[in-house]
Amino acid sequence: MSDYNQAISTDSQNATAYFNRGVAKSKFGDKQGAIVDYSQAIFLNPQYFEALNNRGLAKVVLSDYQGAINDFTQAIAINPQNADPYNSRGNAKRVLGDKQGAIADYNQAITINPNFVFAYLNRGIAFEDTGDIGNACNDWSKAVGLGSADAANWVRKQCQ
Numbered sequence: 001m002s003d004y005n006q007a008i009s010t011d012s013q014n015a016t017a018y019f020n021r022g023v024a025k026s027k028f029g030d031k032q033g034a035i036v037d038y039s040q041a042i043f044l045n046p047q048y049f050e051a052l053n054n055r056g057l058a059k060v061v062l063s064d065y066q067g068a069i070n071d072f073t074q075a076i077a078i079n080p081q082n083a084d085p086y087n088s089r090g091n092a093k094r095v096l097g098d099k100q101g102a103i104a105d106y107n108q109a110i111t112i113n114p115n116f117v118f119a120y121l122n123r124g125i126a127f128e129d130t131g132d133i134g135n136a137c138n139d140w141s142k143a144v145g146l147g148s149a150d151a152a153n154w155v156r157k158q159c160q
Contacts, residue, residue, distance in 0.1 A: 015044035019051045021057075031058040049078045053085050056092075065092040083109040087119045094126050102126045117146040125153065133158065 022037030056071030090105030124139035143151035
């Protein structure tokens with residue numbers, strides 16, 4: 001991390017250095033510190049997709065789901081063809097009880113990347129949450145076909 005600190009002390013306007021230090025802090029479990037660095041990177045470069053997405057992920061870990069949704073929404077506005085923030089926003093919406101909003105986000109993630117195994121897993125969970133076991137099993141079966149062992153366990157337990 002000292003290399004990132006050195007880069008920042010040399011050029012305090014270096015958004016990439018803040019982003020990279022945020023990544024390092026996040027890997028070491030300092031989600032709050034990571035959010036501070038991602039926020040500075042975003043301040044310096046408001047179109048910094050990766051910083052917005054990563055800040056949203058850190059907020060999820062800290063249970064700031066609405067803040068995460070806001071970050072993922074901004075990331076989507078910058079790069080609407082990246083499936084990751086749709087999937088992550090869907091997860092945050094599902095935790096907050098917005099099952100239909102979550103399903104819509106998973107649908108979009110799957111439209112962008114039809115082989116996105118986690119979007120199928122997560123949409124299956126959201127369908128299960130709504131009581132739609134048929135669609136849940138369809139999604140989990142698709143995830144099995146994409147190589148998910150977790151989905152295979154759900155299919156065995158839930159889809160008999």
